[in-house]
Every structure is written in structure tokens, then in C-alpha cells.
Amino acid sequence: MTATKLPKTRTGRILPARRTLVVVTGLGLAGLAVLAGLAGTVSERVMAAAPVVSVPGGKKSFPAATGYGATSVGGRGGRIIYVTTLADSGAGSYRACVTATGPRVCVFRVSGVIRFTQRPPWITSPYLTIAGQTAPGGGITLAHGGGRNGLTPLVIKDTHDVVVRGIRVRNDRIGGNREAEDSITIEKSSRVVIDHVSASWARDELINGYDDNDEITISNSIFAWGIPRHDKCALLASDPVDKQKLSFIGNLCAHNGDRNPDINFPKGSCVEVINNVLYNAYSEFAEVWESYGGSPVSIVGNSFIAGSNTTALSRGVARETQGSTGMASIYLWDNAFHGNFKHVSPEVVPAQIQQAPCPLTVQPMSASAAYDAVLARAGAFPRDAIDKQAVADVRNRTGRIGEPVPAIPTPAPGTAYVDDDKDGMDDAWERANGLDPARNDAWSDKNGNGIENFEEFLSYREKGFGL
Ligand SMILES: [Ca+2]
Ligand SMILES: [Ca+2]
Ligand SMILES: [Ca+2]
Ligand SMILES: [Ca+2]
Secondary structure, three states: OOHHHOOOOOOOOOOHHHOEEEEOOOOOHHHHHHHOOOOOOOEEEEOOOOOOEOOOOOOOOOOOOOOOOOOOOOOOOOEEEEEOOOOOOOOOOHHHHHOOOOOEEEEEOOOEEEEEOOOOOEEOOOOEEEEHHHOOOOOEEEEEOOHHHOOOOEEEEOOEEEEEEOOEEEOOOOOOOOOOOOOEEEEOOEEEEEEOOEEEOOOOEEEEEEOOOEEEEEEOOEEEOOOOOOOEEEEEEEOOOOOOEEEEEOOEEEOOOEOOOEEOOOOOOEEEEEOOEEEOOOOEEEEEEOOOOOOEEEEEOOEEEOOOOOOOOOEEEEEEOOOOOOOOEEEEEOOEEEOOOEEEOHHHHHHEOOOOOOOEOOOOOOHHHHHHHHHHHOOOOOOOHHHHHHHHHHHHOOOOOOOOOOOOOOOOOOOOOOOOOOOOOOHHHHHHOOOOOOOOOOOOOOOOOOOOHHHHHHHHHHHHOOO
16 A cells, blocks of 8 residues: 555544654653553554644633633632532522622632532523632532432533632432433533532533533543443533533543543534543543544543453544544544553544644643642542542552442531631731731732732632642
8 A cells, every 4th residue: 555545634634654653751750650560551652743832821710720711700800709508508508609690709618518409500600710629627519419309410501701619529329310410511601610620420421511612621620430331421522513622631530431531522623631540441531523523632641541440442542433424633642551451442543633633722741740640639629538539549450430339428527717808818818918807808919910819819728738
């Protein structure tokens, strides 16, 4: 076969004959120590040039925000609304905060499980920040009560500019009439950030983008243990209408049979799957679909790691051509594969492209550095028993899909910081930083560095968790 007869990708940018074998050699000593004793290789076939990075401009949601959602306004400049009860509804409830209108920030004065006994609240009004980092003790977990209202606990729908950070969403398994549900659904919304969130025990995806979303970031989160036999990490788009920009960065998917993640977007989309740790898939890790025109996607610096449910037939990067309406454009760079499975499935090769479909929004870490970072810092802090178990399972290559069946851990109680001026910031921290503990100065910028006092306070809280 001559080179001129080899099939080109749709973009015509590369011929399979130009494939080269690149062995990932970027493991530092720490990474090697962590990976010591693993079966399998740390290698990858790629036929690609190093990625181009272009960090988007504009004011970030918070200093560490990354990805296409990073300029979400969230609740900046808005009301500080206290959550003072774990009750489903009423004054001081989470429901009252998220269903209020206008720019607003939910600040938690309690810790524990907020269990919805009615249909969980939908977030449909824009300019909202859920600041789980403010909670005392062990933080906040959203759950549902099973039965007729055992529905997706966190729904962001028909809205924009929503930032959700530092909470857990743990569907409960109780109740006999539960409908299929996600842990988190983002539907027909734009400029949404899900960051340092943990989700488990959904009967559909742990996180699911549905319909016409755009400018979405899902970062630094833990999605572990969907419920068999529909145990799925992330369906990044379902039934997309228009092209989308979406970033999936620094997450852990653990103990989910497939959709780790699932990628099915129209042409012209910018989709990036960067620096994630993907553990113990059964049928598939990442799946790239073509039923909406052939997804363009950059899959960069991820670790694909076999667990006890992974078999020699499991696929690391898969291309799904059922209902194809156009070939996908798949850019692979610096991914690490550990264990005996089909690392890059053969059907992927004709769809591989030499350069990322869109410039990456972040400078990627090496897969091994990302592995360490994700295991150290992903999820909601302080970590609860489920996240600790998920992370330990990755480190030890232990655990199984669907097991164990835990009770939802009850976050430890704690005492909220003193905040007599009710601006959401600890008055002692205010004094230490020259702010006014007798006045709401959440949205001014005392030190003139371009970051509002309240966002600086949230960063301080996160440092207290070791983040
Ligand atoms: Ca779903
Ligand atoms: Ca204060
Ligand atoms: Ca103040
Ligand atoms: Ca500042």
C-alpha cells in the first residue's frame, strides 16, 4: 500500500503511515515509586505534535479556575445568603438559596447531609456560587430521600453563570421506586463550573451534560461508583443541539463500567479531557462517539488504569461508530496506560489527528504528575470516607464496581466561623487582612490585586484543607 492510498482523516492532516511510537518517559522518581509493581506498560501510540496552549483571557471565576467555564461570573458581587439548616426547604435552607434570584452566594453555617424529601431543587436562575468551602466540620453532602423523589440531587437547567465548589452529591440507594437519575445534570446552560465536587451512587451518570450547553468546566472532582448495571462516570454531552466548549480537567473516575468519559459532540466543538485519572473501567474508559457529526476531542495527560473489573477486552480510548454521521477527530498526547487492556483501540487510529482540534485552555501536566495531583487534591474537602476509599483503591489497585454499598457518611459537625457582619468572611481573617469586620466588604479588593476579598477568603479556606 503506498502512502498516497492510505486513508486520510476528515481533516486530511495526517496519514496513518506517519504514525510514530512514542514511549512516555516523563515519569519522575515519585511517579515511578507510585507506579512500581504495576503490570503492563507505560506507553502509548501517538501520531501527534505537542499541543498548542492558549489560555483564554477574561476575569476568572476564582483564581484557580481553568477551562472553558473559567470566566463564569457565578455569584460575584451578589448577596451572601446563609444556609443555616439541613432541612429540605424553608428559611435558611440550601433550596431557598439556590432558587432565589439575582447574584448570590450560598455560604454554609452548618455541616451534614441535606436530604431532599421533595423533588430536589433545580438551579434555573443565573449568577450563583455555591461555596461549599465555607461549611464547618466535615462539610456538606446533598442526597435525596429515595422513592418518588429519588431524582438527580443537583440539576443546573436553562441558566448560565453557575459555580459549584466544595460539596458532595451522593445519591442514596434507599427507596423502591427510584427513577433513573444522575448525581449532577447540566442542561441547556452555559458558563458553568463544577470544581472540587464529589459524586457517587447515581443510577445513571454521575455527571451528565444534556442538550445545548456551552463553556463548561468540570474539574478537580471525584466521580466514583455508579450503581450497576448502569455505572457510568460522565456523559459529557447527550443530545447536543449546537457545538459546545467543554473542559474535563483533573478529575478521578473510579469504579464505573463505561463513559469514563463519554464524548459525543457536533463538529466545531472544543472538547478537552486533560490530566484525569480513570480507574477500573469494565467495557470502556473514554468513548468518542460520532452520532452528532463526529466529536472533536483532545485527550491529553490522562492515566488509564486497570482495576479488578477491567479485562483484556476493555478499551482505553474507544471510538464508537454506531449511528455515525461523520468521523471523529481524536487528538491523543502523553496519556499513560497501566494494565492489560486495549489501550488505544484499533478503530481509533483512522480518526486520530496530529494537532488538537482547538488550542488547550491549560498547560497540561504530565500524566504522572497529574496522577499525583488528582489523588492528592481531587474531590470535596475534607474528604469523606467514600472519597478516601476511592483514592485508596486507585493507589492500591483494589476495589470493585458496585462494592461496597456504604451508608452515606455523615459529615462531622463543626462550629461556623464568627461572621458578625454577615459578609461570609471570618471576622478574625478580616482583621488579620485589614478588612472591616463590621461591614460587608466581600466584594471590594483591599489589597488591589484584582481578586475580591471574598474570593481571597475562599482560597484561604481551601489552603486550610491542604489544597
Ligand atoms: Ca443521564
Ligand atoms: Ca465577616
Ligand atoms: Ca467585613
Ligand atoms: Ca484582593
